[in-house]
Every structure is written in structure tokens, then in C-alpha cells.
Amino acid sequence: MNEVTSDVLIIGGGLSGLYAASQLLISGTLLRVVLLESSERIGGRVAQLNGMVDWPVELGGEFIHGVNTTTHRLIESQLFQLIPVFDKPRSFAIYLERANQLHYADDIVVNDHDDDKKSNGGLSLVFSIMKELYSGVLDRSASELPSSALSLQDYLIWRGVSTPMLSVFDAWLAKIWGTSIDRLGIDSLRRELAKPNALCSPTPTFRLKQSTKQLVNHLSKNIDIRLNSNVQSIIYNDNNIENKDKESLIKIITKDSKEYYCKRLLITIPIDKLKQLQFIDNKANNNNNNKNNNEQVNQLYKSINNIEMGKAIKIWFDGKPLRDDTDQYLACGFIGGELVDAANQLQPPINSQPGIIKVFLDQLNRVFQRNDSQSYYLTHHIQQWPSAYSYPSVLKQPTFNPFETISKVSIKD
Structure with a gap:
């Protein structure tokens, strides 16, 4: 050997x-x-x-999330050029497909003293709960709900979030982690979002200009x-x-x-x-050090089994430009969680174009109220990521912080 x-x-x-x-x-x-x-x-x-x-x-x-991070400091030390992402006004929007409505985040006003938080199609309640999640303070007055085994979906239903608005949370939070709201744990999610530069948090976001x-x-x-x-x-x-x-x-x-x-x-x-x-x-031999190692290994396995990973697909496709300029543009789509399995099961049409691309183009037609996206299609690339993100799951074991436990485990001889 x-x-x-x-x-x-x-x-x-x-x-x-x-x-x-x-x-x-x-x-x-x-x-x-x-x-x-x-x-x-x-x-x-x-x-x-x-x-x-x-x-x-x-x-x-x-994307590089936040400025006070190891990645950001490393990039700055090497003088690699960064460009901001999502820095323009009204750059973040929510499209409600069932209602065929496009809402810009800046237009949604959340009034914590407003009794009618279901205005704007329920988006006020969505933003109110989002604010609570990022602040780490949630309405948890229902003592009968088990905190360590409560999914985000269960919590949202308890809070009165409507079915259409559940899909907003699913797209905004769950799919970014490559999972679904019924798999995100409310306690572990709240703890994760409280971290500086958390995924989906309103911190500055950058990307490398080169690659x-x-x-x-x-x-x-x-x-x-x-x-x-x-x-x-x-x-x-x-x-x-x-x-x-x-x-x-x-x-x-x-x-x-x-x-x-x-x-x-x-x-x-x-x-x-x-x-x-x-x-x-x-x-x-079964000495004290070995007993300690066994406990450490048990803690390690316990922590590992309380963390799950989501899957994702990233799709890029090119189309004929509807512009006079010669700049190149690509469209990017992102799918996460169980939608990955559903997308991979789509049968390709007669022209052998993957079914997932047809779904992508059809959605563009609906969002922009057109019917000709297919005629502008040129090419595409589909990238599968079976291990996309580790996500804050519903805890299988009594409440503890699995990430913190893993960081403290040290197996010694």
C-alpha cells in the first residue's frame, strides 16, 4: 500500500x-x-x-455576504476587485404567481402597531415575521408548541400566514438553503439568522469582478x-x-x-x-482518555445527525437580445429542495430541450407578460449541486447547538 x-x-x-x-x-x-x-x-x-x-x-x-468576514478580508488583502450586488433601489421584488402580482420590497410598509398585517395580500405579515426572525424575538406565547421539534411551516401556520404567503417564505428562506419550510426548524433558524452576515440577511453583498x-x-x-x-x-x-x-x-x-x-x-x-x-x-484498553473520546465521538455524531443539507440546481441560459447594445447578458435560475427532484423528473419535449428549461421560459413569460421567450432561446447550462447548503433543520434531538458542539469536539489519544 x-x-x-x-x-x-x-x-x-x-x-x-x-x-x-x-x-x-x-x-x-x-x-x-x-x-x-x-x-x-x-x-x-x-x-x-x-x-x-x-x-x-x-x-x-x-456571492460574498457582508464585509466583516474571513472571505471579504482575504479578497481585500489580495486587492481582488469586488463589485456590489443588489445595490440599486427597488432591486428586490417578489412575484406572486397565483395572483400575477409583482411587489417591490421597498413598497411593503410594515407597521408593528397595525392590527391588519394581512394587507398587501399578506405581505405585511410576511415582512413582520421576517423582521422578528432576524431580530431573534418571536411570538412564542403558545406554550403547547414543542420548541425543539417545530418547523417553520408549523410556526407560520400558527401565526396565521395564508397558504399563498407560505410560498413566499418557502422561496425567500427555504429554497435559498436548498430545502423547504417544513424542514427548516424554527429554533435553529432563528439562531442561524441572528448571526452577523447570515444567509438572506440584509447585509452588503458582493461578487468578484473577475471570477x-x-x-x-x-x-x-x-x-x-x-x-x-x-x-x-x-x-x-x-x-x-x-x-x-x-x-x-x-x-x-x-x-x-x-x-x-x-x-x-x-x-x-x-x-x-x-x-x-x-x-x-x-x-x-478502556482508560479514562478513551472514555472521554467515546463521549466526544457521540457528541460529534449527535451534532452531525442534527444537521441536514439541501440540494439545488443553478441554470444559466442565453437568448437573443431585445436591445440595440452589444453587451452580453445571461439569465440565471435557482431551484432548491424537493423542486430539484421534481425538475429532474420532467420529461424533455420533442426538441430534446430539457423540461426544466421549458418551465423556466414559461415562468419568464408569465412574470413579464409575454408569450415569446422560447423564440429567443439560444443555449443553456444546468448545474446540479446535490450538496448545496447545510440548513437549520428541525432538531431530531433535545435542543442544543450542533454547530457549536462540532467546533468544540477534540478527539485525542
Whole structure:
């Protein structure tokens, strides 16, 4: 078997793993760092498509939320150029398909003292509850509702949100996380939204003017990266190894039977992939350290099982311009949650154009009150993301913060 020994081994070649590896390399300590990536490329949920238009099309994550973040500070330190997103007035709108109404967020006035919060088709109540969610203060006077097992959908129905308005929450909050309102947990969601620069929060949003590839290229410099290295199991406290010098090391075995040994291990992969890893404690004796490790591992598994990941599809398509200028434009659509499964089951029409594209074009017709979007269609690209976002789910176990628990777990020999 091939063996590699390192000071630090990182599992996962997304931006988090690359950033961690790059920071270790410039830390001033002479560490050997090895990074294992299961796929044939690095970048994780950051990817680009070239050739569709004159610039790289972002197939995955592209927005930088907030200014006081690690990502934003890193980009500024490298003098990469950022451009603001959604900075123009009236740039955010809600289209209610059933009522065929387009509402701009700036036009919805929320009066906390107004008894009739169902005005504007119910959008006042929507914005009022949104305000409560982001402030962390919710109307929870109904003591009979179990707080640790309450979905956002259950809570909204209890608050009197109408069925059409439920779809606004589903699109605005749930689908952004790649899930549905019946899978978002109200307590865990409230805790998540209270964080600075939370997803969907009204913080400044930016994107890289060039491409997220800039970031990937910068972070991956001089890193020992092993592609197509799909980790299967992680073994610690292995007193069965023949080489006793490696007994205190963590052993990582990939699906193609390669072995890696390291003093410290850092895992930066999506939570659904983390659930597939095997953690094996081979300590023969049952000393106090081992008991503590077992408790730590139990806490780790408990936390992992309380976090879910949503799926998403990102669609880009090009069309013939209805303009005199020569600038290039693309339309982007985003689908999340169970709609991904429904979209993938759509049968293609006779012209072999994917059914999901026809649905996309039909929706554009309805929003802009036209009937000719199909005639302007040129080409498209569909990107599947089976692991899009980890979302604040309905807690399966008694109320606790799984993300906080994971950050504190430390398995020692």
C-alpha cells in the first residue's frame, strides 16, 4: 500500500480546506500539509464555465455576504476587485404567481402597531415575521408548541400566514438553503439568522469582478493536493499498527486503499459527506482518555445527525437580445429542495430541450407578460449541486447547538 505521513492532513478541497491549508503554510512553522480531495478538481461548490459568453460563468457560489468576514478580508488583502450586488433601489421584488402580482420590497410598509398585517395580500405579515426572525424575538406565547421539534411551516401556520404567503417564505428562506419550510426548524433558524452576515440577511453583498477562480488559484498555491482521493475511514488510537512510531498518528484510508498518517486532521467537507465517513477508535484498553473520546465521538455524531443539507440546481441560459447594445447578458435560475427532484423528473419535449428549461421560459413569460421567450432561446447550462447548503433543520434531538458542539469536539489519544 502507498503511505503518506504529514503533520496536518486536510480532507476537502473546497474554499475552506484550501484556506486552512494556505494559512498553515504561511504560519511560519515548517509543517507538512497534505490535502485530499475526492473529485478531480478543487474549489468545491465554487466552479466556473468558460465559453458560453466572454466571461467565466459562475456555476456555484458566487456571492460574498457582508464585509466583516474571513472571505471579504482575504479578497481585500489580495486587492481582488469586488463589485456590489443588489445595490440599486427597488432591486428586490417578489412575484406572486397565483395572483400575477409583482411587489417591490421597498413598497411593503410594515407597521408593528397595525392590527391588519394581512394587507398587501399578506405581505405585511410576511415582512413582520421576517423582521422578528432576524431580530431573534418571536411570538412564542403558545406554550403547547414543542420548541425543539417545530418547523417553520408549523410556526407560520400558527401565526396565521395564508397558504399563498407560505410560498413566499418557502422561496425567500427555504429554497435559498436548498430545502423547504417544513424542514427548516424554527429554533435553529432563528439562531442561524441572528448571526452577523447570515444567509438572506440584509447585509452588503458582493461578487468578484473577475471570477471566483481567482480565489481558488490564490489559495491553492504550493499545496500538496491529492485529487480523486475519496476518504472511507478515519482510524485513531490504532495500537494494531506494526510500525509503533505511527501508533499515535491518525490513520486515513481512502476507497482505493491508500493510507495516510497525520498528527492532526482537519475535515472541511459538506455535512452529508461527513456522515458517510467511518470513525474508528482502535484503543484496546478502556482508560479514562478513551472514555472521554467515546463521549466526544457521540457528541460529534449527535451534532452531525442534527444537521441536514439541501440540494439545488443553478441554470444559466442565453437568448437573443431585445436591445440595440452589444453587451452580453445571461439569465440565471435557482431551484432548491424537493423542486430539484421534481425538475429532474420532467420529461424533455420533442426538441430534446430539457423540461426544466421549458418551465423556466414559461415562468419568464408569465412574470413579464409575454408569450415569446422560447423564440429567443439560444443555449443553456444546468448545474446540479446535490450538496448545496447545510440548513437549520428541525432538531431530531433535545435542543442544543450542533454547530457549536462540532467546533468544540477534540478527539485525542
